[in-house]
Each structure stands twice: as structure tokens, then as C-alpha cells.
Amino acid sequence: MPLFPLFVPSVLFVLSVLFPGPSQAETLDLGRAIYMQRCFWCHGETGHGDGPSAVGMFPRPRDFVAADYKIRSTPHGHLPTDEDLLRVISRGIPGTPMPAWVKILSQEEHHALVAYLKSLSPRFAAEKPQPLPVPDGPANPEAGKEVYRKARCFLCHGEAGRGDGELTATLNFEWGIPHSARDFTRGWTFKGGHEPHDIYLRITGGLNGTPMGPYADILTDQERWDLAHYVASLDLEPSATTEDFLVTAALIEGNLPETHDGPAWQKARMLTVPLAGQIVQSPPLRWWTPSAGACNVRALHNGHDIAFLVEWDDPTGKPEPLPDSAFLQFPAQEGSKPYFLFGDSDNPVKLWHWQAGNTAEEWTATGSANTEVRPAIFQVYPSYKEGRWRVLFRRSLSGEPSFEAGKFLPVLFSVRDGANGESGNVRATSTWLYVTVERPRSFRPWLLALAYMLGAGVVELWVLAKLKS
Amino acid sequence: MKRVPSVLWALLVFAALYLFFDRGMAPLTKALTGTPAPLPSSLVFMYAGMAAVAILLYFSVREDRWNNFLQPVLDFLRVAAPPSPAKRLSRMAVLILIPAALGWRTYLSASATPDPPSDPPGIHFNLPNQYVSVGNPLPWTEQNIREGGILYTANCAMCHGDAQDGEGLFARAGQPKPANFRDGGTIAQLDENYLYWRIKEGGPGLPQGSIEYRSAMPVWDGVLTDDQIWKIIMFEYTNAGQKPAKR
Numbered sequence: 001m002p003l004f005p006l007f008v009p010s011v012l013f014v015l016s017v018l019f020p021g022p023s024q025a026e027t028l029d030l031g032r033a034i035y036m037q038r039c040f041w042c043h044g045e046t047g048h049g050d051g052p053s054a055v056g057m058f059p060r061p062r063d064f065v066a067a068d069y070k071i072r073s074t075p076h077g078h079l080p081t082d083e084d085l086l087r088v089i090s091r092g093i094p095g096t097p098m099p100a101w102v103k104i105l106s107q108e109e110h111h112a113l114v115a116y117l118k119s120l121s122p123r124f125a126a127e128k129p130q131p132l133p134v135p136d137g138p139a140n141p142e143a144g145k146e147v148y149r150k151a152r153c154f155l156c157h158g159e160a161g162r163g164d165g166e167l168t169a170t171l172n173f174e175w176g177i178p179h180s181a182r183d184f185t186r187g188w189t190f191k192g193g194h195e196p197h198d199i200y201l202r203i204t205g206g207l208n209g210t211p212m213g214p215y216a217d218i219l220t221d222q223e224r225w226d227l228a229h230y231v232a233s234l235d236l237e238p239s240a241t242t243e244d245f246l247v248t249a250a251l252i253e254g255n256l257p258e259t260h261d262g263p264a265w266q267k268a269r270m271l272t273v274p275l276a277g278q279i280v281q282s283p284p285l286r287w288w289t290p291s292a293g294a295c296n297v298r299a300l301h302n303g304h305d306i307a308f309l310v311e312w313d314d315p316t317g318k319p320e321p322l323p324d325s326a327f328l329q330f331p332a333q334e335g336s337k338p339y340f341l342f343g344d345s346d347n348p349v350k351l352w353h354w355q356a357g358n359t360a361e362e363w364t365a366t367g368s369a370n371t372e373v374r375p376a377i378f379q380v381y382p383s384y385k386e387g388r389w390r391v392l393f394r395r396s397l398s399g400e401p402s403f404e405a406g407k408f409l410p411v412l413f414s415v416r417d418g419a420n421g422e423s424g425n426v427r428a429t430s431t432w433l434y435v436t437v438e439r440p441r442s443f444r445p446w447l448l449a450l451a452y453m454l455g456a457g458v459v460e461l462w463v464l465a466k467l468k469s
Numbered sequence: 470m471k472r473v474p475s476v477l478w479a480l481l482v483f484a485a486l487y488l489f490f491d492r493g494m495a496p497l498t499k500a501l502t503g504t505p506a507p508l509p510s511s512l513v514f515m516y517a518g519m520a521a522v523a524i525l526l527y528f529s530v531r532e533d534r535w536n537n538f539l540q541p542v543l544d545f546l547r548v549a550a551p552p553s554p555a556k557r558l559s560r561m562a563v564l565i566l567i568p569a570a571l572g573w574r575t576y577l578s579a580s581a582t583p584d585p586p587s588d589p590p591g592i593h594f595n596l597p598n599q600y601v602s603v604g605n606p607l608p609w610t611e612q613n614i615r616e617g618g619i620l621y622t623a624n625c626a627m628c629h630g631d632a633q634d635g636e637g638l639f640a641r642a643g644q645p646k647p648a649n650f651r652d653g654g655t656i657a658q659l660d661e662n663y664l665y666w667r668i669k670e671g672g673p674g675l676p677q678g679s680i681e682y683r684s685a686m687p688v689w690d691g692v693l694t695d696d697q698i699w700k701i702i703m704f705e706y707t708n709a710g711q712k713p714a715k716r
Contacts, residue, residue, distance in 0.1 A: 037708065041622035042631065053622035099632035104651070245644055246585050276642035279627065280671075280687040288627060337682040339673065347682075408585045431644040432683045434585040445579035449572040456568035467547050 031116025034109050042097070047120040058289055059096060067121035068209040071192040073131040076206040076214030081129050085114045095189035132204055134197055135225040144230025147223045151215065156181035161234040164315040164387025183313050183387070187235030189293065194235055200228035237296070238272050247271050247411060249299035249306050249403070251438040256300055256307040258381050260390040265309060268298035273413050275428035281341055281368055290428035291417035301437045306403050307394040312415050317384035322418030325355040326391055329412040330401045332364060340412055340431050342368045350400060352393050354380045368425055397437065405439040474541040475534070479524050486520040502653060588680045593658070600666045607699045617704030620697050628685070633709040643685050650709035657711040664702045
């Protein structure tokens with residue numbers, strides 16, 4: 001009986017002698033081979049984060065030799081655990097080019113890669129990183145809001161959490177490199193995940209090598225747990241997808257709003273439109289680092305006029321070297337399909353162009369180099385508040401182009417952030433979407449339904465009569 | 470045991486087939502290829518119609534089968550000599566439900582917003598003649614593939630992804646989405662010269678009336694040299710774990 005507990009380990013020992021797993025050297029060789037096929041391009045031959053493609057990338061690819069890892073479950077300045085590394089490899093880093101490798105690399109390959117990355121820094125041999133405990137008790141987001149104020153998170157992350165704090169705007173100019181605080185309203189851009197658990201670890205251990213320091217000694221565990229839940233509650237913006245690309249102008253009674261809030265806008269469905277840098281036409285240059293990743297669009301009409309409300313986050317709305325601007329683009333000719341970047345020689349486009357400082361112009365373009373500027377026949381109502389531009393465009397339903405129920409008109413949205421050096425074709429843009437206006441309520445569906453029901457009834461009666469005879 | 474009436478069989482088979490066409494294709498194609506490909510509603514309608522015709526054919530091809538099939542329906546509709554209240558009620562219910570359901574569907578479809586126009590799917594256009602006899606002049610050496618990788622990461626990865634899975638940082642804004650080279654339905658079905666055409670001429674080089682007006686694929690002719698394009702192609706195949714169709 002006392003011998004039994006020894007039985008299992010000894011069997012395992014015999015098995016491991018008979019069928020040895022990969023040796024340390026074999027694991028490292030496998031890790032190195034995967035690294036050279038998958039990671040080398042950005043992280044570099046020696047792991048310094050200086051691969052041939054790292055030039056101009058922001059954020060920079062991680063330097064595995066310096067081993068200053070941002071996404072960790074460990075205290076500030078410490079190394080990440082194996083689990084941390086596995087998780088980042090497997091899930092990738094949202095909002096950056098780092099892909100999720102979970103479907104591409106096997107479990108064994110994940111582990112081999114972790115072993116190889118650790119071999120690049122001597123620190124891993126000397127240190128034993130331990131994960132921080134994460135509370136699992138109840139949290140109070142309201143108390144977390146107070147902590148946000150007390151710990152002065154707003155200085156960088158802004159009052160509404162849009163990453164537009166005073167320091168963000170200032171440091172942006174002082175350092176001469178893009179320096180941004182996370183916009184908490186877009187959870188899908190959180191590098192280490194947007195669950196309260198993840199946010200708690202970022203607050204507690206900070207992000208090594210960035211202005212985000214550790215709050216382990218400044219706030220209590222409960223305060224950080226409450227704060228993590230408050231930050232998670234700010235994640236309100238839906239992730240943009242390409243599945244949905246129809247803007248529907250909802251029908252309302254009476255005048256269209258001239259303000260950005262108000263009950264009328266509740267009636268319009270909000271579409272989050274993904275934006276990408278303009279990378280197709282150069283000159284002037286391909287734009288890899290646009291400031292806006294998405295804009296929210298809503299539309300209303302009242303039978304006479306149509307209003308578009310375009311909203312996007314921009315950490316610096318104040319005086320800038322270049323003005324912020326935005327435009328809506330439509331085909332100039334009914335039924336035509338112009339090229340999505342300012343149209344083409346056969347298919348002109350119309351642009352409703354707005355620029356901070358309240359310039360509104362209508363452009364007709366047949367390509368990036370050929371634009372004709374006219375005074376606007378639409379109105380604009382812009383506002384900037386707490387890191388967000390809201391620009392309302394309003395025009396008559398008729399005109400060029402005209403908006404009609406049952407018709408789908410191509411539409412494109414584009415914005416420029418002056419502080420990010422954006423102007424001209426250096427901009428964030430969508431591709432073509434569609435806009436349609438809601439049909440006035442009518443009896444047509446009811447009449448049709450009634451007609452079909454009557455028809456079916458008549459057929460039934462005929463069959464019954466036939467059966468009787 | 471009482472036999473299940475054949476009309477019930479017919480309805481069950483039809484319902485199962487309809488459910489499969491309407492709901493089953495997405496999980497099935499996802500399990501087989503990794504990407505769900507649900508049938509468009511027009512095809513579901515067509516297949517369901519064909520299923521209905523096939524089922525009716527099966528029952529009507531023999532006289533006894535057809536009578537078996539029709540009998541319960543006729544019995545149900547015919548007023549039996551002294552009709553039992555339960556039978557009367559169920560008959561009434563069916564006679565009312567059929568037009569009501571039809572009316573309801575009509576109302577829904579007449580008041581629904583129609584779908585915006587859709588474009589033809591984005592790959593497998595005909596290769597233009599001048600590219601048919603073009604071949605890759607470079608050998609598939611490690612060095613060439615490596616140089617292709619450097620060019621790919623610098624120029625293509627923002628959309629097509631550093632993992633060649635079409636999930637680059639800008640991919641969300643594409644309509645259509647950038648091609649996923651790991652998907653067996655993209656470059657594995659094509660040859661090197663097709664990729665050469667697509668890279669060289671980009672979206673604007675696609676046939677008129679396709680997706681040329683909205684494709685964000687840049688024109689790389691004049692930006693990358695031919696050798697650079699061939700190297701990128703060899704890297705794409707290699708790192709995506711695919712081979713050209715004719716190799």
C-alpha cells in the first residue's frame with residue numbers, strides 16, 4: 001500500500017526514458033526555424049525588433065533582447081511569464097500588425113517559439129517572473145470612476161476616456177513621435193485584451209517602456225479592481241466590420257436637427273465604418289499610420305432634407321499645424337460607379353468637403369489631381385468635444401446626387417487629422433458603402449398581404465367545392 | 470404500429486432539406502474549409518423548389534403511392550358525414566392558418582428594406598491574354614523567397630496580414646476584404662502569372678463592371694520591379710503553405 005504512490009511516477013519515468021521528448025536544443029532549433037519564417041521580418045535576425053520591415057512601424061516591434069515586454073501579468077519592470085508570451089503569440093496584439101498565430105502554429109510550435117524568445121535575453125535564466133494575483137470579488141464601476149479622477153487618469157486618457165488628455169496633446173509635439181494614450185471607448189484596440197481582468201493587470205503592472213506606469217503602490221487592490229471595471233464600462237464603440245455597409249436615413253417628422261444630440265438621432269441606426277490609411281495612390285505617399293480607425297455614421301431625412309452625422313475620435317482638435325477635415329463622396333452621375341479615390345476620368349464624383357475653421361465646399365473630381373471647387377450647397381454643423389469630432393452635413397434630398405427611397409447610392413467617408421500630418425490624399429478613408437432613405441409609411445405592404453390572403457382563401461374554397469361535388 | 474402517413478414524410482423530408490439549405494451550409498462549409506459560405510436566399514429558394522418537385526415526383530410516379538399520399542389530405546379536407554367537433558376545429562384552423570401565414574410573409578417581404586446591390590465575387594476573373602504565356606523567370610531559392618518576404622511585409626502585410634491570412638490591420642476597411650492566401654480557394658487555385666497580373670495592375674486592372682471601382686488593391690506596376698513582384702509571389706505561396714495550381 002505505501003508503495004502505490006511511487007507507482008505512477010516510476011511508470012512515467014520509465015516512459016520518459018523509453019520515449020524522450022524533444023531535447024532543449026531541438027526545441028530551440030524548432031523555435032529558431034519558426035522565428036526565421038514568421039517573425040524575422042519585423043522582429044529582426046537577432047531579435048532586436050529591427051527587422052527589414054520595422055522601419056516606420058509604430059508601435060515598434062518588440063525588442064526581445066531588451067526584453068521590455070508590455071503585455072504581462074507580472075509587476076512593473078519584470079519579465080512576462082511563459083503563459084503571457086503564449087497568449088500574445090496565440091492571440092496577437094489588436095490594433096497592431098502582430099497577427100494571431102493560434103490557427104497557424106501548433107501548440108508544440110508555440111512552446112518552441114516561447115523557448116526561443118526567452119533564449120534571446122539572459123534575464124530569463126536569472127529571473128523567475130511570478131504572476132500578480134487578480135481579485136475575483138465584486139467591483140463597483142461607480143467607485144472606479146472616482147478612482148479615475150483621484151489617480152488623474154484623465155491627464156492622458158481624457159475626461160471621456162478618448163485618449164485626448166492634456167498631456168497626450170502636449171507630448172505629441174514635444175517628442176516628435178506618435179505618442180498616444182489608449183482610447184478606452186474602442187475596446188477592440190486594447191493591446192492586451194479588454195476584459196476587466198486584463199485591464200487590472202495593465203493598471204497594476206503598467207506597460208514597460210511607455211509613460212503608463214504601475215499603480216500597484218499608488219492604489220489599493222480594490223481601487224484598481226473598481227477602476228478596471230470602470231474602464232471596461234467605457235468600451236461603448238462597436239467594433240467596425242465590413243459585413244454591414246448600408247447607411248439608412250431614418251424618416252422623421254418636422255425639422256431635421258442642427259445639433260449633435262437630441263432625441264431625433266436616437267431614431268437613426270448607427271453604423272461604425274472602418275477606415276484605413278490611403279495606400280493606393282502615390283504621390284504624395286502611402287499612408288500607413290492614419291489617426292482614425294473608424295467613424296460612426298447616422299442619417300436622418302424628413303422628406304425634404306437629409307442629414308448625415310459623422311463622428312470620429314481625434315485626440316487633438318485644438319490649433320494644429322494642418323486643419324482637420326472630412327468629406328462625404330458620391331458618384332456625380334446617376335447609376336455610375338466611379339473609382340473610390342476621387343473618381344476617374346469617365347466617372348466624376350461629388351465631394352461634400354468640410355475643413356476645421358468652418359470651410360465647406362463642394363468638389364467635383366475626376367481623379368486626385370483634377371478637382372473643381374464650388375461653394376457648398378449643403379450646411380455643416382461641426383463640434384469638437386472630449387476627443388471627438390462631430391460633423392453634421394445637411395442638404396436637400398433633391399439635387400446632384402438625389403436621394404430617393406428604394407435607391408441605393410454609393411457613399412464614401414474620409415477624415416484627416418492635421419496633427420498627424422494628414423492633408424490631401426494623406427488621409428483615412430473607407431471604400432464605397434451604400435446610403436438609402438427610409439420609405440414613407442404606406443399601406444402597400446398591408447394591401448399586398450390582404451390580396452394574397454384573399455387569393456389563398458379563394459383557392460381553398462374552390463378545392464373544398466371540388467371535393468364536395 | 471400505425472404507419473406514418475406519406476404526406477407527413479414528404480413534409481418532414483422537405484423541412485429537413487430546407488433547413489439544411491438555409492442554415493446548414495454555413496457550419497458545414499466552415500467545418501470543411503474554415504470559412505462559412507451560406508447559400509444566398511435566391512439559391513435556397515431554387516434548391517427548395519427543386520426538392521419539392523423531386524418529392525412530388527417520387528410520390529406521383531406510382532399510382533398506389535400517389536393515392537397513399539393524397540388520401541389523408543383529402544380525408545382531412547372532406548366533411549365527414551357527422552363531423553366530430555375536434556376534426557371540424559382542426560380543419561378550420563388549417564384553412565385559416567394557410568392564408569394567414571402567406572399574408573404575414575407577404576407583409577414582411579413588402580415592408581422589408583431591400584438589400585443593397587452586390588458585386589460579383591472578387592477572385593477568379595479571366596486572365597487577360599497578354600498574361601497567359603508569362604512565366605516566373607526566377608528560381609524558387611531561399612534567397613529569392615526571403616527577399617520576397619521583406620517586400621511583402623513592407624508593402625502587402627498591412628492588408629493581407631503578416632500571417633498571410635487576409636487579416637492585416639487595414640483589412641476591416643476593405644470591401645471586398647483582402648484575399649486570405651491561406652484559404653485553399655484563393656492562390657492555391659491560381660497560377661503565378663495570375664498573381665503577377667493582379668499585383669501589377671491592382672484593382673483598376675480588373676474587368677469593367679466587376680469590382681474595379683471599389684477594390685483597394687494598388688497598382689504596383691512602376692512601383693515594384695517585375696523581379697520584385699515574382700519574389701513576393703514565391704514568398705506568398707511559401708509562407709501561406711500553398712502551391713501554384715500547376716506546380
